[in-house]
Amino acid sequence: MTIRYPYTGEGARGFDRFAQSHSGAKLLGLYRSMLRIRRIEEEIERRYHQDQMKTPIHLVIGQEATSVGCCAALGETDLLYSSHRTHGNYLAKGGDLKAMLCEMHCRINGCAGSRGGSMHLIDKRVGMAGTSAIVGGAVPIAAGAALAAQMKGEDHVVVVFLGDSTTEEGVASESLNFAALKQLPLVFFCENNFYSVQSPLATRQPARDLRTWAASYAIPAVRVDGVNVLAVLEETQTAVARARSGGGPTFIEAPVYRFRAHGGAGDDSRTGYRDVAEREAWERVDPLTLFSGFLMAGGMLDERATAVMEEALAAEIADAFELALASPIPVEADLYRHVYAD
Amino acid sequence: MTIRYPYTGEGARGFDRFAQSHSGAKLLGLYRSMLRIRRIEEEIERRYHQDQMKTPIHLVIGQEATSVGCCAALGETDLLYSSHRTHGNYLAKGGDLKAMLCEMHCRINGCAGSRGGSMHLIDKRVGMAGTSAIVGGAVPIAAGAALAAQMKGEDHVVVVFLGDSTTEEGVASESLNFAALKQLPLVFFCENNFYSVQSPLATRQPARDLRTWAASYAIPAVRVDGVNVLAVLEETQTAVARARSGGGPTFIEAPVYRFRAHGGAGDDSRTGYRDVAEREAWERVDPLTLFSGFLMAGGMLDERATAVMEEALAAEIADAFELALASPIPVEADLYRHVYAD
Amino acid sequence: MPWDEALVNSLVYDKPDPGEGRVSTYVSAVREALTLALEHDPRVFVLGQGVDDPSAMFGTTRGLQQQFGSQRVFDIPLSEEGMMGVSAGAAMNGMRPVYMHNRPDFILLAFNQLVTHAAKFHFMDNGTTDVPMVVWAAIGRGWGSGAQHSQAIHGMLLGVPGLKIVMPSTPYDAKGLLLSAIIDNNPVCVFEHRWLMKKDGVVPEGLYRVPIGKGVYRRRGKDVTIVGASHAIELGAQAASLLASEGIEAEVIDLRTVKPLDEAIVLESLKKTGRLVVVDTAWMKGGLCAEIGCLAAEKGFADLKAPVCRVGLPDVPTPAGYTLEQFYYPDAARIAAAARGIVRV
Amino acid sequence: MPWDEALVNSLVYDKPDPGEGRVSTYVSAVREALTLALEHDPRVFVLGQGVDDPSAMFGTTRGLQQQFGSQRVFDIPLSEEGMMGVSAGAAMNGMRPVYMHNRPDFILLAFNQLVTHAAKFHFMDNGTTDVPMVVWAAIGRGWGSGAQHSQAIHGMLLGVPGLKIVMPSTPYDAKGLLLSAIIDNNPVCVFEHRWLMKKDGVVPEGLYRVPIGKGVYRRRGKDVTIVGASHAIELGAQAASLLASEGIEAEVIDLRTVKPLDEAIVLESLKKTGRLVVVDTAWMKGGLCAEIGCLAAEKGFADLKAPVCRVGLPDVPTPAGYTLEQFYYPDAARIAAAARGIVRV
Numbered sequence A, B: 001m002t003i004r005y006p007y008t009g010e011g012a013r014g015f016d017r018f019a020q021s022h023s024g025a026k027l028l029g030l031y032r033s034m035l036r037i038r039r040i041e042e043e044i045e046r047r048y049h050q051d052q053m054k055t056p057i058h059l060v061i062g063q064e065a066t067s068v069g070c071c072a073a074l075g076e077t078d079l080l081y082s083s084h085r086t087h088g089n090y091l092a093k094g095g096d097l098k099a100m101l102c103e104m105h106c107r108i109n110g111c112a113g114s115r116g117g118s119m120h121l122i123d124k125r126v127g128m129a130g131t132s133a134i135v136g137g138a139v140p141i142a143a144g145a146a147l148a149a150q151m152k153g154e155d156h157v158v159v160v161f162l163g164d165s166t167t168e169e170g171v172a173s174e175s176l177n178f179a180a181l182k183q184l185p186l187v188f189f190c191e192n193n194f195y196s197v198q199s200p201l202a203t204r205q206p207a208r209d210l211r212t213w214a215a216s217y218a219i220p221a222v223r224v225d226g227v228n229v230l231a232v233l234e235e236t237q238t239a240v241a242r243a244r245s246g247g248g249p250t251f252i253e254a255p256v257y258r259f260r261a262h263g264g265a266g267d268d269s270r271t272g273y274r275d276v277a278e279r280e281a282w283e284r285v286d287p288l289t290l291f292s293g294f295l296m297a298g299g300m301l302d303e304r305a306t307a308v309m310e311e312a313l314a315a316e317i318a319d320a321f322e323l324a325l326a327s328p329i330p331v332e333a334d335l336y337r338h339v340y341a342d
Numbered sequence C, D: 001m002p003w004d005e006a007l008v009n010s011l012v013y014d015k016p017d018p019g020e021g022r023v024s025t026y027v028s029a030v031r032e033a034l035t036l037a038l039e040h041d042p043r044v045f046v047l048g049q050g051v052d053d054p055s056a057m058f059g060t061t062r063g064l065q066q067q068f069g070s071q072r073v074f075d076i077p078l079s080e081e082g083m084m085g086v087s088a089g090a091a092m093n094g095m096r097p098v099y100m101h102n103r104p105d106f107i108l109l110a111f112n113q114l115v116t117h118a119a120k121f122h123f124m125d126n127g128t129t130d131v132p133m134v135v136w137a138a139i140g141r142g143w144g145s146g147a148q149h150s151q152a153i154h155g156m157l158l159g160v161p162g163l164k165i166v167m168p169s170t171p172y173d174a175k176g177l178l179l180s181a182i183i184d185n186n187p188v189c190v191f192e193h194r195w196l197m198k199k200d201g202v203v204p205e206g207l208y209r210v211p212i213g214k215g216v217y218r219r220r221g222k223d224v225t226i227v228g229a230s231h232a233i234e235l236g237a238q239a240a241s242l243l244a245s246e247g248i249e250a251e252v253i254d255l256r257t258v259k260p261l262d263e264a265i266v267l268e269s270l271k272k273t274g275r276l277v278v279v280d281t282a283w284m285k286g287g288l289c290a291e292i293g294c295l296a297a298e299k300g301f302a303d304l305k306a307p308v309c310r311v312g313l314p315d316v317p318t319p320a321g322y323t324l325e326q327f328y329y330p331d332a333a334r335i336a337a338a339a340r341g342i343v344r345v
């Protein structure tokens, strides 16, 4: 049994510091948002083998606190760019579940008209601005979005999610440099889940602190416990405030763990690239159970409230799937639309 | 009068620390090597307007101490990769002057058969291994050469020269990462002359210490006075020893100044991108006069010895130009050679 | 007057060029287009390595930073891929970047952002994102440019859906096409050629557009059609003069845009001449020469009376020395010889 | 026995395939080639994202790290351009890297190193540097690969001097061409296709080479020539069967190598049939379809009896949904229809 990448955060104790800054309703809202993502992901996973969703999936089960904590610090006009691992970001940013599931079922009313698939979930009305299926692809684009905001004197900020392996792409370094040079209103949110597909960080980078990488561009760089939704919220708020007030970019590294395979349904730890024990160790700090435990202990949540939540979510999710499955598929003429903008 | 990038080294005092480690002959040899590059560059410059050398040139006048100091720490089997600014590296590494000038006159007996031009000077017999006219292009190639040496268990090391702007290319970051990961026998030698063509560093990077960039990959990173040939030699020796003994890569930053335009003959400071006063300030720490002053003060060099040196160099250079101008040009069939290796 | 309205009201010349009027250089024409765009549209900005330096991108950006400020005309780090992504991102968010490169070779560093991102986002986003950006570069040739500083890359990009590519050959087109490119709501590559930079020509003042996707006759003839763009069609026109003195009447078509291609004009000419020489500044294999040659075999087959000829670069990297370059680059004589060969079939 | 000698003595089959013998899958054939190369030549090494992971690059690298050690078979950082340069640098210094990619799309990040460095160094160095490297990738299709994970990029690379490109369609060729690519002293791109990975075929054991630059007849016929490579010619062969049932005898040429192209076999067939359908897994514009269509118009003109037809992708990015993909990718029926159309001219 080898735990190559242990959890090093504070666990449940980590919530105390932050909780008093938020109303009970706010805290419950955060929990509900995480739970909603979890349940949606589980349902996608459950149905995946039915082959109705002919699209790659990259589940975020285990990584809900980063999306939810980060997006809670953003307004609707703030923009979020994402990588292939889109589901959590899309939902946390307020993306339309129905449009997402329609997209994943390759329907014409999908959020990208069935042209983008699960790696290209967008919902511009809520600032889910764009994604790339190319590792690192969204990073300079997000910097460009931040440059546009700066040039236009708009006060929204831009957040870009990147994985640990994305830091190895040259373009990520180029983007840090440019963002620092222009003091762009941009937050680099790095979800370090220690793996790129099935490759551990240690086979891809020397032993180092990722923060030093960003700091070498004179960018404030912090680490935050990625399973603690409140800590994530707090750090993102600081970064967003800095960006919004003209203080330039911030780099946030959040160690997290994905409980499932890189892509597809189920976990693949048993294939040997990581130890099942490692996943199990992280499952003991599941961001949901950790936070619900905290809420329960504080009397903000109980079994009954949870059941009500679950029920509503189950209904919403069932509805959305039903709609997706009943939605029309595109016709041939749709293929030729939108190759060029008018 | 603005000196944006002042010299911050120790000037002539900087030699004392190192001189005793070397014989008088060694010291004179280093001086002669720098002087030779200077005189060759001056002659190239003088003749450039005659339009016999139909090739871009990137003179190293002012930057001789880096090439010479670095190469003095290398053996003939150690490899050097370079950028567009090749002249100094090629000569210091022991490249054949005649073959260089033939190349610059587009002759068939040029070191690259007239296919490479001045940005592609190579001389494999002495380890001048390759260059790229693309900024950053040679950096990962040098890493590949170092990987090959490591895999084959050969004990040579590889040095790659890069300019300050090269550090902005994503591929340079990628190369640092890979070199650190594999602990390659590689030295990154960064000549920071503060400009990329006519763009000052400040318009391209945030205010930062370049060493932190390399250090963020857990690579030992040092700064050395780039006008002090002995300091450069010493730091390179340390780096080479580390690389040769399996200790992995080193990053050396050497602040230097180019006294001429980015490309072509003459200085272009009067066009306004940098202040003439800045160049003049650096000319006061010209690596040649600084070192000859030191040698003269120590009684190792005098007017007569200098004159003898100058005379021999002048003859060598005149000869080489004569040969180049008398050399044959390629014929049409040469064009189709070496597109593919057999 | 806002940009859009000004442009709607601006002239679109269908003629090759206005024939007479103010003469200016190619470089001034480009600078004028940039100036007008910056003046009329606050969304336009110009970025590129050294656009604000004394060399000013061949002079095309001279004075622009002084006039429009360093927010709108600025130098950038040596980060081709990153800055292509930044440009795309800015374009997706309401700006209209003009990203200038000294040489197309440097765009190869940014193919991922150009090909897989900028060109495809509009489609992937189901039409909800526009990417109105211009990627400008001048093809290098001569004086030791060599294998790494002389690549004409438009042939590689013909198969990229979502991109447009223009390649002007006259100062008039350089201005009008650049304005069209900036106004276009898609990523448009503008490939200039270094050897055209000093050329003079009639360039009307003020706003006008040369339409993207429309070729133009540079010369009328009935014996053979010479098709190409940029510097290659300059040579094509010279070749036509040579041929004229021998009694061969060549028709010369300047494509001006290579993607989307004006197939109609090529096919129309072929109907008359039945003979085709395709000229290009790039390699002959798999690029523009191949595309137009194939077009003739596909849609112009019934009219073809002789084999199609390509005149471009051989399947060899560019040598750095002028001594080898002389054998490498085709000239008017070589184009004329190709035409002669098929006219006599 | 050292590699070189073993290979000199190895068989080079000129036949399409040996007809009978051991049957194995495409994936095993690739793995066998890698295994043999690693066994015979200490200079060979295999690198790529995840080559040592449980998915093992579709299974093609399964077990190789266990067998040959992590010095010779290793995972790499997500740094496509950097690792392309590392591969080139190692190749220039006596090694023979095989750099594997899950998808050709990722190679677009490395075009600068591939096109401007690896392909050109031998020429620029006047023949003193060899760059014996293999760049391997499998073209994606279906299951939501979409615009960014399905690009066939060989068309973009046809105009790059110094490169070779092979695109096998059978397990037999996959093994023999990969061995040839590894032995070749130049950068060779090997583009596989995901839909071929599960295919079975006869694959002899031990070393053998399929020559680079040689196409092969998959079927003989006299009415029309169908030319292509990789998965496209699979479909071409199916189309030929459909046509046969209608009395149309199609000749099917599998190019196997797309650069350098076996022009002779195409022209030879054209002499007989006078009719040409070019099929490709990539976009029709400016790529392989265009190159071969132009070749016919250029060197096969006298034999051409009907317009050339291209069957490949329309000028549209790849949609992610199967619902649109069904209209996007041509199938055997579409190829047959194209052939029918020109046979009846």
Ligand SMILES: Cc1ncc(C[n+]2csc(CCOP(=O)(O)OP(=O)(O)O)c2C)c(N)n1
Binding pocket: A084, A085, A133, A134, A135, A136, A162, A163, A164, A165, A166, A167, A191, A193, A195, A196, A197, A262, D049, D078, D080, D102, D106, D109
């Ligand atoms: C340029 C590029 N290289 C490789 C891939 C294949 N790929 C898709 S996701 C992925 C892993 C990315 O890891 P990371 O950035 O850490 O994000 P995570 O999946 O862990 O969330 C890889 C290698 C890709 N999509 N793009």
Ligand SMILES: Cc1ncc(C[n+]2csc(CCOP(=O)(O)OP(=O)(O)O)c2C)c(N)n1
Binding pocket: B084, B085, B133, B134, B135, B136, B162, B163, B164, B165, B166, B167, B191, B193, B195, B196, B197, B262, C049, C078, C080, C102, C106, C109
């Ligand atoms: C990828 C790329 N971009 C731009 C250029 C044009 N260019 C040639 S040299 C140079 C400046 C390089 O500056 P630096 O690396 O600091 O080296 P220096 O010239 O100062 O020695 C530039 C921008 C190039 N050759 N390659």
Ligand SMILES: [Mg+2]
Binding pocket: A163, A164, A165, A191, A192, A193, A194, A195, A196, A197
């Ligand atoms: Mg990861």
Ligand SMILES: [Mg+2]
Binding pocket: B163, B164, B165, B191, B192, B193, B194, B195, B196, B197
């Ligand atoms: Mg510099």
